[in-house]
Amino acid sequence: MKIHLKVWRQKGPEDKGCMEDHTLDDVSSEMSFLEMMDVLNQKLIKEGHDPVTFDHDCREGICGSCSMVINGDPHGPQKATTTCQLHMRAFKDGETIYVEPWKAKAFPVIKDLMVDRSSFDRIQAAGGYVSVSTGNAPDANAIAIPKLTSDEAFLSATCIGCGACVAACKNASAMLFVSAKVSHLDLLPQGQEETHLRTQRMVAQMDEEGFGACTNTGSCSAACPKEIKLENIARMNRRYTGSQIKSS
Numbered sequence: 001m002k003i004h005l006k007v008w009r010q011k012g013p014e015d016k017g018c019m020e021d022h023t024l025d026d027v028s029s030e031m032s033f034l035e036m037m038d039v040l041n042q043k044l045i046k047e048g049h050d051p052v053t054f055d056h057d058c059r060e061g062i063c064g065s066c067s068m069v070i071n072g073d074p075h076g077p078q079k080a081t082t083t084c085q086l087h088m089r090a091f092k093d094g095e096t097i098y099v100e101p102w103k104a105k106a107f108p109v110i111k112d113l114m115v116d117r118s119s120f121d122r123i124q125a126a127g128g129y130v131s132v133s134t135g136n137a138p139d140a141n142a143i144a145i146p147k148l149t150s151d152e153a154f155l156s157a158t159c160i161g162c163g164a165c166v167a168a169c170k171n172a173s174a175m176l177f178v179s180a181k182v183s184h185l186d187l188l189p190q191g192q193e194e195t196h197l198r199t200q201r202m203v204a205q206m207d208e209e210g211f212g213a214c215t216n217t218g219s220c221s222a223a224c225p226k227e228i229k230l231e232n233i234a235r236m237n238r239r240y241t242g243s244q245i246k247s248s
Contacts, residue, residue, distance in 0.1 A: 064162030074164035126205035168223035171212030196243035
């Protein structure tokens with residue numbers, strides 16, 4: 001395959017940045033998107049240029065670090081797929097592909113396609129820990145939880161914190177991420193004790209980080225590689241309203 005690339009290059013947070021054109025003549029359709037980026041970087045290094053900086057780790061759709069906007073879509077054109085699991089067979093021979101970083105105030109660009117997503121870490125840290133003593137794993141597993149509830153908690157917990165929801169949202173809202181983290185604890189009995197305080201703290205930290213407001217367009221859930229449900233946002237809004245009433 002012959003692929004034309006327009007890749008975002010930015011030296012640092014204060015640099016203006018611009019798109020850079022590249023062409024690869026021998027791309028295998030079986031390559032993953034990141035493998036194709038590796039080929040581009042090998043070419044740039046051989047030519048004496050700086051390679052394109054991008055974030056990656058597991059390359060198995062688990063860590064959430066492969067954050068790229070591909071042709072305007074976070075993680076690319078395939079639904080429920082991270083960038084590292086996207087393959088070049090999803091594109092046509094001779095196609096021009098635009099590759100950009102997440103663009104949000106709370107995700108400042110470090111360099112090129114790599115952004116600083118530590119704001120997500122601070123939001124999770126603000127939620128704190130559960131105070132309920134569950135003992136060892138067998139003891140925790142012995143607590144009776146309805147299957148529908150445990151399934152819902154598990155689905156919320158599958159969020160990998162990649163930030164695609166923020167990149168897809170016109171307001172750069174983090175509501176889907178935060179609500180997933182709130183939900184997977186609040187749905188389980190071990191997380192009930194801190195429900196109201198946890199929600200207040202995480203929402204306050206989200207606002208402090210500079211994320212935008214949610215207007216319920218659904219673009220976040222549509223772009224999520226783990227298909228986190230919008231119902232989590234509604235659940236968190238109820239929790240937050242309840243916590244405000246309780247504390248007043």
